[in-house]
Amino acid sequence: MSPPDSDPDDSDLVRMVQGGDKERFSLLIGRHQRAVFGLGLGFFKNREDAADFTQDVFLKAFRNLSSFQGRSKFSTWLYRIAYNTAINALKRRKEYASLAEDAELADYDDPERQALGETTRAAVLSAVKDLPERYRICVDLYFFFGVPYPDIETITGFPVNTIKSHVFRAKSILRETLKNENQGMRIRE
Amino acid sequence: MDCVRAMLSIIESKEDGHLPLRVRLHLSHCASCNAEYKRLRKAIAFMRSEYLPRSPDLGELIMTAIRVTPTLEAAPVSFRDWTIAGIVILAAIAIAPLGSAFSWVKKSFGSDFLLPLNVVLGLILSAYGALFIGTHLNEFVKRFKLDEHRELEQP
Numbered sequence: 255m256s257p258p259d260s261d262p263d264d265s266d267l268v269r270m271v272q273g274g275d276k277e278r279f280s281l282l283i284g285r286h287q288r289a290v291f292g293l294g295l296g297f298f299k300n301r302e303d304a305a306d307f308t309q310d311v312f313l314k315a316f317r318n319l320s321s322f323q324g325r326s327k328f329s330t331w332l333y334r335i336a337y338n339t340a341i342n343a344l345k346r347r348k349e350y351a352s353l354a355e356d357a358e359l360a361d362y363d364d365p366e367r368q369a370l371g372e373t374t375r376a377a378v379l380s381a382v383k384d385l386p387e388r389y390r391i392c393v394d395l396y397f398f399f400g401v402p403y404p405d406i407e408t409i410t411g412f413p414v415n416t417i418k419s420h421v422f423r424a425k426s427i428l429r430e431t432l433k434n435e436n437q438g439m440r441i442r443e
Numbered sequence: 444m445d446c447v448r449a450m451l452s453i454i455e456s457k458e459d460g461h462l463p464l465r466v467r468l469h470l471s472h473c474a475s476c477n478a479e480y481k482r483l484r485k486a487i488a489f490m491r492s493e494y495l496p497r498s499p500d501l502g503e504l505i506m507t508a509i510r511v512t513p514t515l516e517a518a519p520v521s522f523r524d525w526t527i528a529g530i531v532i533l534a535a536i537a538i539a540p541l542g543s544a545f546s547w548v549k550k551s552f553g554s555d556f557l558l559p560l561n562v563v564l565g566l567i568l569s570a571y572g573a574l575f576i577g578t579h580l581n582e583f584v585k586r587f588k589l590d591e592h593r594e595l596e597q598p
Binding site for chain 2: 291
């Protein structure tokens, strides 16, 4: 375990909050609010609802923190709360729009990064366009949130092989798109 | 290993940098696959760092609500542990008549002890059931979908 005041990891912070140090919960909020807000935006498609959703998720997480036993990562447990909250709020419609659809990518000075932004967005959109909406979150969780397959299964409840096949297809499309982009650049040069 | 198989294996692998030895060997002598592998990793690293939308800072707002939330509920014994304990209690009751102690008591007191014994066992099971349900009310509601009726009844 790391010393309390160095840079405690999530599990240390959870133990501190469970021990009564409520203020430490603000560090957990700081670390994960962007991801929870991103999930909210995917489900609710507007920033106000996503912000309300983010508050709701963190309050639920705090109220239920005593039942968190550390069997999974805190982030996985938190995303599962977020996923269930969103599904219940949407009356089990499970609609989800990929973050790639409305991503506000920065204007990069570096043309290579600019091109990377456009290429990755095109690839993800192409990968998710034929997917049922409820499975789109698997692709986002893998690519944008960096969540491994077993954790995506824990969060969404979809079978791991289903998740793998959707991600595999998306990665293949990404690879093809990058390859074509690279060949196009060579021709232009 | 040919280029097609190497790329398939790369796509199937996780982004933690661990690739099968045969793939790594292939990448060491195939400049084109190596460049493609690096492009793919770079793209995925880019997606993980750039795509999440900026969130408004909600920390203080959430902490204000949390500060007025009384205290954390005491950690309950998990649903699974309660279920296991229940199975152990039932198994113990079921095999008790087969034990030598039970035979000795029956021989010494006849059938007179059966009524008080059953009363005690009934009390134990009732207390167990009441505590189990009482401490996991929300979980029972969710598992057995008891809230669906309530939702339907609400206007």
